[in-house]
Amino acid sequence: MPKVYINDHEFEASEKDTVLTAVQKFGGYIPTLCYMNLKDINIENKPSSCRVCMVEIEGRRTLAPACTTPVFEGMKVKTHSRMAVEARRTAVQLLLSDHPQDCLKCPKNGDCELQKIASELNIVNNPYLGKTSNYDLDISAAIIRDPNKCIMCRRCETMCNEFQTVGVLSAIDRGFGAVVKPSFDMPLEETTCTFCGQCVAVCPTGALVERSYIDEVWKELENEEKHVVVQTAPAVRVALAEEFGYEPGTISTGKLVGALKLMGFDKVFDTNFGADLTIMEEATEFKERLENGGFLPMLTSCCPGWVKFIEHQFPDGSLSNMVDRID
Ligand code: SF4
Ligand code: SF4
Ligand code: FES
Incomplete structure (x- = not known):
């Protein structure tokens, strides 16, 4: 077990530790x-490209x-020597030198890792x-890509490929x-992208974001002539609870329905019933x-x-024949 000194404090690290993991274990x-480092799924991305973790x-x-x-x-x-902090500042300033300065209208405003680090420094x-x-936006039904905000961290590429x-995504040009783009600069909608959203979930900036339909929904909710219904998928009640800080796996159906009614939906439907019918249909086919x-x-x-x-x-067709499709 190597003994290391972190800011003059002795710490017993493990053979496999990097400076970062040792410092994190040290607190x-x-x-x-x-x-x-997504430990649960054993996925690690460390291209060492951003240089904001420099230490002395x-x-x-x-x-x-x-x-x-x-x-x-x-x-x-030394994790915070003057030289290390100055190097981090320079790295972030260089990233920002080719970044649209539009935080106030960026969908990631308040949840952007680049913004947070720039503020910390x-x-x-x-x-x-x-x-x-000066890249064009790639707007698909579910994802908006803004390559102008890409910092080449390659996290999306790791998720999509590994x-x-x-x-679908890989670094192009030098x-x-x-x-990072789809090959031949194709719009996502023309690629084999499944719109799983894993790349969006890990992108630290506004380069990959979910397409929001919130404004359209509010507009319809305010339309008194319209009867507005909502149908929620089974996973939403769990994902939403986690987003609001509950233990992963907590079911928030009651709160979810209550909130949707408060927002103004006339009827709230649950996809669970449809899912049960699907399972019955699948069992019949099997x-x-x-x-x-x-x-x-x-x-x-x-x-x-x-x-x-x-x-x-x-x-x-090797796998397609095995697939039971219920459209
Ligand atoms: S699109 Fe996002 S996740 Fe992918 S390399 Fe660029 S900044 Fe990183
Ligand atoms: S949505 Fe999924 S499949 Fe599409 S580019 Fe992102 S990670 Fe790849
Ligand atoms: S170089 Fe270490 S986090 Fe990017």
Whole structure:
């Protein structure tokens, strides 16, 4: 077990620790942007590209990125030396030098990791001004891509390629023109994207955001001539509870229905009933296939993204034949 010194405090790290993980276990803080470690699903992204985690290590000529530098016996780390903090400020200023300064109308305002780090580092001016990117927005039914806000952290690419195995997003071009996009610069809607939203969930900036229909909904709710109904999917009652700080898995059906009624919906329907009917239909089809020598195994999902995944990724029919489609 290597003994390290974090800001002069002795700490026993593990052989596998990087400076970042050792400092986190010690209870310290080093800002990160490109680094992502989703332990539950065993996904790690550490391209070491943002350089906002720079630290000073005694005896080393240059600063080191904490996220990829392994610890060693006797290592002496300064997480907040003047030189390290100045390097972080410079890294963030350089990122901001090619970033639209439109926080007030950005969908990620208040929930943006770049904004948070810029604020932590007290960045109120930027000496690095010059050429800026000018990409078109890619607006699909579910996701809005704004490559002008991409900081090349590659988290989305890791999720799309390694976790979802869809492979829609990757870094293209070099130098100033480098950006993460679908191949041939295609709009997302023309790719094999399943709109799972995993890339949106991990993007630290407003480069990938969910398309919001909130204004349209409020407009209809205010229309007294209109009878407005809402139908919620089974997962929403759990996801919403988690968003409001309840234990993962907490069911918030009552609160959800109450809130929707307060907002002004005339009727609230639950997809659970439809889901039950789907399961009955699937069971019937499975029984029929089993009894009559049909194609097995039978794969089934009511998620259109999942069906799209099978159709695009296994177009030869090897898996498509197994799919039970209820449109
Ligand atoms: S789109 Fe978002 S997640 Fe993907 S590389 Fe750019 S900033 Fe990172
Ligand atoms: S939404 Fe599309 S681009 Fe994003 S991770 Fe899912 S499949 Fe990939
Ligand atoms: S978080 Fe370490 S280089 Fe980006």
